[in-house]
Amino acid sequence: MITYIIRRLLLAVVILFLVTVMVFFGMRLLPGDPILLLVTSVEAEGLSIEAYEKLRKEHGLDRPMVVQYIDWLGGVVQGDLGNSILRRTPVIDEIMQRIPITLHLGATAYIIGLLVGIPAGTICAVRRGKLIDTIITVLANIGITVPVFWLGIMLIYLFSLELGWLPVQGYTSPFVDFWRSTKQIILPVFCMSVWGVASLTRQTRSSMLEVMNQDYIRTARAKGLTESMIIIKHAMKNGLIPILTLAGMGLAMIIAGSVIIEMVFNIPGIGRLLIGSIINKDYPYVEAIVLIIAATVLLINLLVDLAYGWLDPRIRYG
Amino acid sequence: MASVTDNSKTMVEGPPRVGEWRRFRRVFFGRPVVMFGTVIILLFIICAIFAPLIAPHNPFTTDLSKNLQRPSSEHLLGTDQLGRDSLSRIIYGARTSLLIGFTVVAIASAAGMLLGTLAGFYGGWVYNVIMRLIDALMAFPMILLALVVAGALGEGMRNVLIALSIAMLPVYTRLMCGQVLSVKENDYILASRASGARDWRIMLRHIMPNCFPPLIVLITMMLGMVILTESVLSFMGIGIVPPTPAWGSMVNEGRLYLRSHPILSFAPGLVLMLAVFAFNMVGDGLRDALDPRLRGAL
Numbered sequence: 001m002i003t004y005i006i007r008r009l010l011l012a013v014v015i016l017f018l019v020t021v022m023v024f025f026g027m028r029l030l031p032g033d034p035i036l037l038l039v040t041s042v043e044a045e046g047l048s049i050e051a052y053e054k055l056r057k058e059h060g061l062d063r064p065m066v067v068q069y070i071d072w073l074g075g076v077v078q079g080d081l082g083n084s085i086l087r088r089t090p091v092i093d094e095i096m097q098r099i100p101i102t103l104h105l106g107a108t109a110y111i112i113g114l115l116v117g118i119p120a121g122t123i124c125a126v127r128r129g130k131l132i133d134t135i136i137t138v139l140a141n142i143g144i145t146v147p148v149f150w151l152g153i154m155l156i157y158l159f160s161l162e163l164g165w166l167p168v169q170g171y172t173s174p175f176v177d178f179w180r181s182t183k184q185i186i187l188p189v190f191c192m193s194v195w196g197v198a199s200l201t202r203q204t205r206s207s208m209l210e211v212m213n214q215d216y217i218r219t220a221r222a223k224g225l226t227e228s229m230i231i232i233k234h235a236m237k238n239g240l241i242p243i244l245t246l247a248g249m250g251l252a253m254i255i256a257g258s259v260i261i262e263m264v265f266n267i268p269g270i271g272r273l274l275i276g277s278i279i280n281k282d283y284p285y286v287e288a289i290v291l292i293i294a295a296t297v298l299l300i301n302l303l304v305d306l307a308y309g310w311l312d313p314r315i316r317y318g
Numbered sequence: 319m320a321s322v323t324d325n326s327k328t329m330v331e332g333p334p335r336v337g338e339w340r341r342f343r344r345v346f347f348g349r350p351v352v353m354f355g356t357v358i359i360l361l362f363i364i365c366a367i368f369a370p371l372i373a374p375h376n377p378f379t380t381d382l383s384k385n386l387q388r389p390s391s392e393h394l395l396g397t398d399q400l401g402r403d404s405l406s407r408i409i410y411g412a413r414t415s416l417l418i419g420f421t422v423v424a425i426a427s428a429a430g431m432l433l434g435t436l437a438g439f440y441g442g443w444v445y446n447v448i449m450r451l452i453d454a455l456m457a458f459p460m461i462l463l464a465l466v467v468a469g470a471l472g473e474g475m476r477n478v479l480i481a482l483s484i485a486m487l488p489v490y491t492r493l494m495c496g497q498v499l500s501v502k503e504n505d506y507i508l509a510s511r512a513s514g515a516r517d518w519r520i521m522l523r524h525i526m527p528n529c530f531p532p533l534i535v536l537i538t539m540m541l542g543m544v545i546l547t548e549s550v551l552s553f554m555g556i557g558i559v560p561p562t563p564a565w566g567s568m569v570n571e572g573r574l575y576l577r578s579h580p581i582l583s584f585a586p587g588l589v590l591m592l593a594v595f596a597f598n599m600v601g602d603g604l605r606d607a608l609d610p611r612l613r614g615a616l
Contacts, residue, residue, distance in 0.1 A: 011453075014450060015450060015453045015454050015457060016457075018450060018451060018453075018454035019454045019457050019458075022454060022455075026467075026470065027470055030470045030471060138351075141351075141595065141598065141599070142591075142595065144598065145542070145546075145591055145594045145595040145598055146591055147546060147549055147550070147553075147566075147569075147587055147590055147591060147594070149549075149550060149553045149566075149569065150553075150569050150583070150587030150588075150590065150591070153569065153573055153576065153583050153587070154580075154583070154584060154587070156576070157576050157577075157580050157583075157584075161576065161577050252459035253459060255459055255462065256459035256460070256461040256462045256465075257461075259461070259462060259465060260461075260550060260553075260554075263554060274465075274466075275465065275469065275554065278465075278466060278469035278470060279469060279556075286466070290458070290466065293457075293458065293459075293462065294454075294457035294458060297457050297458070297459070298457050
């Protein structure tokens with residue numbers, strides 16, 4: 001078990017290293033020059049070649065790319081993710097300011113997904129073929145299909161513009177004004193949780209159905225356990241193991257979804273910062289954010305794999 | 319329970335191919351929602367091919383004197399801010415979506431098949447190099463990968479195709495690799511090797527055909543996913559940009575006139591959802607019909 005964990009950790013480090021290589025060289029080899037974007041945003045025209053070269057030197061962009069990479073990687077290992085090209089401030093400062101915002105929305109959406117999706121899927125499996133199963137299944141199939149950006153816009157139209165119940169967009173910290181903050185996050189959190197709720201419902205339904213046909217469920221019935229006892233103590237325990245994979249995937253989907261939702265609802269989270277930085281070619285931001293996301297996803301996947309072995313004794317690590 | 323006995327009978331007595339085909343038809347066409355999806359997909363394909371004949375107006379013709387009209391018999395879904403007919407743009411949008419969907423799936427599945435087969439067949443360092451790179455790609459959520467690549471490359475059809483193909487590549491490679499690993503253990507591979515067949519012949523003639531059923535399911539499911547992701551890129555302004563009609567960018571354009579003309583955003587998004595729904599349902603139907611593990615249960 002210990003050797004397995006160590007091996008997995010080493011593998012994760014290797015993958016993370018490949019991620020840094022891909023992101024760093026991918027961004028910098030593509031067309032587009034951050035210095036030109038920087039200059040157009042500061043002083044419109046009249047940039048001499050000397051001044052341009054000076055700016056490049058200032059940001060260290062004149063050095064060979066491999067040297068830049070090693071320098072950057074050395075900083076990352078020590079916790080320094082570099083300085084923004086446009087704003088000249090350490091990128092970590094702004095990222096740290098924005099992470100709580102994305103986390104606030106994402107964690108809320110994630111919890112809602114679990115709290116609604118698993119019971120809904122279980123109800124479907126238990127009441128298979130009944131009306132409630134059909135209704136929930138159809139809703140879940142629509143839920144994994146609906147384009148979230150469109151859903152967000154339609155909800156803004158209905159609840160904000162037509163009915164005037166909720167604010168159109170924006171974000172307030174819950175510690176500043178809790179009521180206002182909650183009203184503002186209702187729609188974005190709803191949009192973010194739709195995919196998770198729908199896919200969890202589908203997955204729970206199918207894996208619970210599979211389990212309900214097993215012999216040990218028949219045994220449990222035969223020894224006279226109540227149906228709810230069978231479902232909770234016997235069926236769910238095994239039926240929910242495949243859900244773990246989805247729980248890890250759900251986190252990745254929430255991260256990806258936050259990029260879209262933050263654009264639609266104008267929320268100053270990490271996703272909007274990422275898109276803005278990609279468009280402005282502010283490499284250090286893109287590299288830092290992508291690295292943080294990739295590291296999080298790898299960590300979650302590792303935890304999911306370990307949890308598998310803990311929950312299902314049939315899985316042995318070689 | 320009756321179906322279980324039926325199936326085991328066909329498996330033992332009848333020639334397996336006939337049984338499989340019959341079961342495929344029964345399972346696939348047996349569910350109304352799958353039939354619905356099939357019809358919708360056919361309609362979209364017809365719309366995409368015959369767009370110039372079906373669309374009531376030219377989707378590119380701007381007429382500022384007729385901009386932002388409400389739905390009428392002349393313009394069934396109204397006109398946009400430049401006076402272009404919204405319905406015609408949606409019909410031409412099917413062209414954009416399907417073209418991108420099929421192209422990306424073709425590129426990604428071909429590349430994934432190649433990489434996955436090589437990794438699974440040769441194992442060792444080939445496997446390690448290919449799969450570790452795929453793992454690194456998989457550390458990004460799919461939509462995010464597409465956004466980052468498309469954002470870095472800039473908008474336009476070619477860049478969208480590249481971005482989406484890269485984003486979809488890991489799923490296909492993983493699937494193929496897993497399939498090849500299990501198929502290559504079969505005795506007929508050993509037999510073929512004993513009879514002196516070369517590696518490429520074993521891969522092409524014996525391994526790849528046996529990997530097709532799950533690949534077909536994945537391709538159908540991914541078509542919906544590709545179309546959805548393309549619309550996200552177009553919505554954000556880093557995918558297909560106007561004047562080329564694309565559903566995602568139409569939703570985004572309509573946003574500015576949301577209060578007065580909600581239909582401009584509503585209609586293309588609804589059509590997009592319908593298309594993705596259809597591909598997902600057909601994918602589900604194919605999976606149920608082709609997955610050998612469900613044999614007997616369905």
